[in-house]
Amino acid sequence: QLQLQESGPGLVKPSETLSLTCTVSGGSISSSSSYWGWIRQPPGKGLEWIGTIFYTGGTYYNPSLNSRVTISVDTSRNQFSLKLRSVTAADTAVYYCVRQGVNLFTPSWFDPWGQGTLVTVSS
Amino acid sequence: QSVLTQPPSVSAAPGQKVTISCSGSSSNFGDNHVSWYQQLPGTAPKLLIYENNKRPSGIPDRFSGSKSGTSATLGITGLQTGDEADYYCGTWDTSLSVGVFGGGTKLTVL
Numbered sequence: 001q002l003q004l005q006e007s008g009p010g011l012v013k014p015s016e017t018l019s020l021t022c023t024v025s026g027g028s029i030s031s032s033s034s035y036w037g038w039i040r041q042p043p044g045k046g047l048e049w050i051g052t053i054f055y056t057g058g059t060y061y062n063p064s065l066n067s068r069v070t071i072s073v074d075t076s077r078n079q080f081s082l083k084l085r086s087v088t089a090a091d092t093a094v095y096y097c098v099r100q101g102v103n104l105f106t107p108s109w110f111d112p113w114g115q116g117t118l119v120t121v122s123s
Numbered sequence: 124q125s126v127l128t129q130p131p132s133v134s135a136a137p138g139q140k141v142t143i144s145c146s147g148s149s150s151n152f153g154d155n156h157v158s159w160y161q162q163l164p165g166t167a168p169k170l171l172i173y174e175n176n177k178r179p180s181g182i183p184d185r186f187s188g189s190k191s192g193t194s195a196t197l198g199i200t201g202l203q204t205g206d207e208a209d210y211y212c213g214t215w216d217t218s219l220s221v222g223v224f225g226g227g228t229k230l231t232v233l
Contacts, residue, residue: 062221
């Protein structure tokens, strides 16, 4: 059974870089039938898609975050990572890593999800 | 403001049926598939419906999905108190290559 687990600091200072890693177990990150993504949810609010990556390194980013986001993949460790630069309090959220299914060679539904990790931006 | 539009809340009595709507535009819905997610309090979202109307294994057939044009609907029959959750619709906009979600609908089972 495919499982995803986020890891990284729970507290980041304003203007610094938020860095999270997602470890995939129970399956290969190099599968051609999967994309891998990050989604966040500010406290009490809805879901926001951050970005998606394929194991070959191809990426898609939310235009509203594009200038600050980098998603990368490490196939040797079966992990993918998120970096969000110049964070502010507005970036405080639960961050989820997810697998995305594939439909006609493009990313599709999100399943499964990691348990999520709360990242607070505060000095 | 979310790209897809959902009602903020819906409610119904146990045993009854409820529907949750999700509307978009021709640019994001178009020919794209819609998926639905259930988020129980304090937990990560879980996939309920994918490709408009397909249920992953383990999802009871009380949950159903449909899509027509720029609108999609999630239906839940035989409501149970355990169904109280936030429900989100989502899609992959193939023209912009971005993921988008609705703002979420809080279901209360009275």
